Amino acid sequence: MTTPAPAASSAAAVPPVVAIAHHSGFGHTSVLAEAVREGAADTGATVHLVKVDEITEEQWALLDTADAIVFGSPTYMGTASGAFHVFAEATSKRWATRAWQDKLAAGFTNSGSKSGDKLHTLQFFSVLAAQHGMHWINLGLPSGWHSTTASENDLNRLGFYLGAGAQTDTDRGPDGVHEADIATAEHLGRRVAAQAAVYAAGRAAVAA
Numbered sequence: 001m002t003t004p005a006p007a008a009s010s011a012a013a014v015p016p017v018v019a020i021a022h023h024s025g026f027g028h029t030s031v032l033a034e035a036v037r038e039g040a041a042d043t044g045a046t047v048h049l050v051k052v053d054e055i056t057e058e059q060w061a062l063l064d065t066a067d068a069i070v071f072g073s074p075t076y077m078g079t080a081s082g083a084f085h086v087f088a089e090a091t092s093k094r095w096a097t098r099a100w101q102d103k104l105a106a107g108f109t110n111s112g113s114k115s116g117d118k119l120h121t122l123q124f125f126s127v128l129a130a131q132h133g134m135h136w137i138n139l140g141l142p143s144g145w146h147s148t149t150a151s152e153n154d155l156n157r158l159g160f161y162l163g164a165g166a167q168t169d170t171d172r173g174p175d176g177v178h179e180a181d182i183a184t185a186e187h188l189g190r191r192v193a194a195q196a197a198v199y200a201a202g203r204a205a206v207a208a
């Protein structure tokens with residue numbers, strides 16, 4: 001008896017497109033954006049890094065065609081930076097046409113304090129995603145550094161669930177971004193890209 005060949009899955013063959021829309025005033029959050037890019041690229045995804053304070057029409061078009069958009073910003077005064085908020089308001093054009101409906105979304109932030117009210121920035125990102133009808137992908141990691149046997153070098157050392165949260169001493173440059181936070185951001189990139197692939201394959205299967 002011959003076993004029939006499995007149906008070809010064209011959806012699985014097409015790598016997802018992940019865009020990282022981010023701002024960084026002093027370069028710390030840029031290090032994390034690069035880590036998200038590396039994590040997503042590891043899975044074979046096509047990745048676009050977009051600096052929201054320099055965004056061009058071509059880059060808006062890249063966001064429009066992405067399967068997933070990862071939002072990233074430092075936490076300034078307990079929320080995303082002013083430059084990120086300018087970008088968020090500019091997305092209202094996309095909101096009006098539902099252009100980003102059913103894309104995936106996720107987020108990361110960095111601040112000077114261990115807490116620094118970073119959760120509020122991640123919540124802002126998730127509400128922005130919800131306003132667009134996007135599907136939020138959380139970090140998907142247990143919290144690290146929470147017992148006598150744990151360490152500050154653990155993945156998700158700051159214990160965020162909604163997205164990736166990092167801390168960098170304010171008197172250090174971009175090379176001061178913590179390795180564990182970089183690894184956590186890479187994890188987020190891999191997770192978003194993997195989920196985007198699952199979502200695209202599922203959508204193709206439903207349409208078939």
Ligand SMILES: Cc1cc2nc3c(=O)[nH]c(=O)nc-3n(C[C@H](O)[C@H](O)[C@H](O)COP(=O)(O)O)c2cc1C
Pocket residue numbers: 023024025026027028029030073074075076077078079110111112113114115116117168169170
């Ligand atoms: C205007 C301003 C506001 C800030 N507000 C906060 C804050 O609310 N919480 C915090 O922990 N750090 C705060 N910081 C520190 C930054 O989050 C920190 O320096 C971060 O690493 C900057 O990231 P970037 O280099 O990507 O801009 C603030 C810094 C600035 C310049």
